[in-house]
Amino acid sequence: MRIDAAYSASALPYTNYTRLSPWQSIAILSVSRLEVANNQWIASKREVVSHAESGNLWCSADAQYLLDNIIGSIYFLILTIIDWLLGQSAKRKKPSMNIKGKVAVITGAAGGIGRAVANEMANRQVGSLALVDKTEAVHELAKEINQLAGRTVATGYPGDVTEDSFRSFVYRDVHEKHGVVNICVPAAGITRDSLSVKVDKQTDSVVIYPGKTFRLVTEVNLIAPIYWALELVAGIADDRRKNGLKRWHHTEGVQGTIIFIGSVSSQGNKGQLSYSATKAGLEGAASTMNAEAIFHGVRCGIIHPGFTDTPMVRALGEEYIEQNIIPQTQLRRLIKPEEIADAICFMISNPAVSGSIWADAGWRPAA
Ligand SMILES: NC(=O)c1ccc[n+]([C@@H]2O[C@H](COP(=O)([O-])OP(=O)(O)OC[C@H]3O[C@@H](n4cnc5c(N)ncnc54)[C@H](O)[C@@H]3O)[C@@H](O)[C@H]2O)c1
Numbered sequence: 001m002r003i004d005a006a007y008s009a010s011a012l013p014y015t016n017y018t019r020l021s022p023w024q025s026i027a028i029l030s031v032s033r034l035e036v037a038n039n040q041w042i043a044s045k046r047e048v049v050s051h052a053e054s055g056n057l058w059c060s061a062d063a064q065y066l067l068d069n070i071i072g073s074i075y076f077l078i079l080t081i082i083d084w085l086l087g088q089s090a091k092r093k094k095p096s097m098n099i100k101g102k103v104a105v106i107t108g109a110a111g112g113i114g115r116a117v118a119n120e121m122a123n124r125q126v127g128s129l130a131l132v133d134k135t136e137a138v139h140e141l142a143k144e145i146n147q148l149a150g151r152t153v154a155t156g157y158p159g160d161v162t163e164d165s166f167r168s169f170v171y172r173d174v175h176e177k178h179g180v181v182n183i184c185v186p187a188a189g190i191t192r193d194s195l196s197v198k199v200d201k202q203t204d205s206v207v208i209y210p211g212k213t214f215r216l217v218t219e220v221n222l223i224a225p226i227y228w229a230l231e232l233v234a235g236i237a238d239d240r241r242k243n244g245l246k247r248w249h250h251t252e253g254v255q256g257t258i259i260f261i262g263s264v265s266s267q268g269n270k271g272q273l274s275y276s277a278t279k280a281g282l283e284g285a286a287s288t289m290n291a292e293a294i295f296h297g298v299r300c301g302i303i304h305p306g307f308t309d310t311p312m313v314r315a316l317g318e319e320y321i322e323q324n325i326i327p328q329t330q331l332r333r334l335i336k337p338e339e340i341a342d343a344i345c346f347m348i349s350n351p352a353v354s355g356s357i358w359a360d361a362g363w364r365p366a367a
Helices: 022-029 045-053 070-093 112-123 137-149 164-178 211-242 273-296 318-328 337-349
Strands: 017-019 058-060 103-107 128-133 154-158 183-186 197-200 205-208 256-261 298-305 355-359
Touching: 103 112, 103 164, 103 211, 112 128, 112 137, 112 183, 112 337, 128 137, 128 164, 137 154, 154 164, 164 211, 183 211, 211 256, 211 273, 211 298, 256 273, 256 337, 273 298, 273 355, 298 337, 337 355
Parallel strands: 103 128, 103 183, 128 154, 183 256, 256 298, 298 355
Antiparallel strands: 017 058, 197 205
């Protein structure tokens, strides 16, 4: 017996194409065959469940089958009501981008902020974590996180974030082992600070900031994070394409979130020409991606941390920190990496937050 959509558009408040939940799908399958969004027939219960779980099961409300089977219609109506009730209670419990169970990629994971984000996501029961950094320390971090979690959550991926082949390998490997990547925090970054133009006392000559250094900082701080983020969007777009989905609809829930790491220096900071320029560039990239990637259900934001207690800042030296940084903060201390990680996870899990957040401890640099 075939009841492609054994319900009536007049009896139920549905439009012509209606998303089915797993409940509805299983019910229908017991008496019918179904049509998925790309117009393929599916016939096994396993297929229905997997399509429904991936949010890609649709049922064609074709009028000619409407009255094919009255019993089927009643059966379907009852299950629809049960499903609606279950859906209402689920909606009350869950924000639409809960970190729990998601698949995340963090670059710069062996550094201060990346490490704190990894720990915070593990606390929030992320499903799987890819820890990317140029140092082998990511293996040790993965081990620590897995021991604390009592399960295998994290995997270390040592490598250079500027290498395209490395990036493709990581995404492919994570996808094969854990599914589509939903979260990306590309935190790997470097500083190469120096005045833009200075008089070198030793050589008694005027020196311009080296272009080669500028290009290196741009590769790591600007181009790499953007491409790690684009890889996430591409993965989700491809998955949706394969499932016959087109423009994202809010009823699907948020599919992915990217949080770039900017800096207070994005507004300019003496001695940080290349660093400031790359962090300001990320602001433009985040707003553009925010506008584009939502087509595939992906949000994109940027956080601008102030001076945070990580190896990057400690490298400035205690004296410099005490004299030039601490007095210009409201808190009179460096920000803790955990405070930045908390703000990043807040941005990910609250879909109403868009654009940028300044986590700068009231940083007011002297002119
Ligand atoms: N610490 C701060 O005060 C502060 C403030 C604002 C923004 N940020 C930004 O936060 C991010 C994290 O910084 P952090 O303070 O944790 O610094 P960090 O130096 O502790 O960590 C950076 C990590 O990036 C990794 N890395 C650098 N280049 C890489 C490459 N080519 N490939 C792979 N990994 C690479 C390093 O190995 C390191 O583990 C950076 O983007 C930084 O610009 C930091």
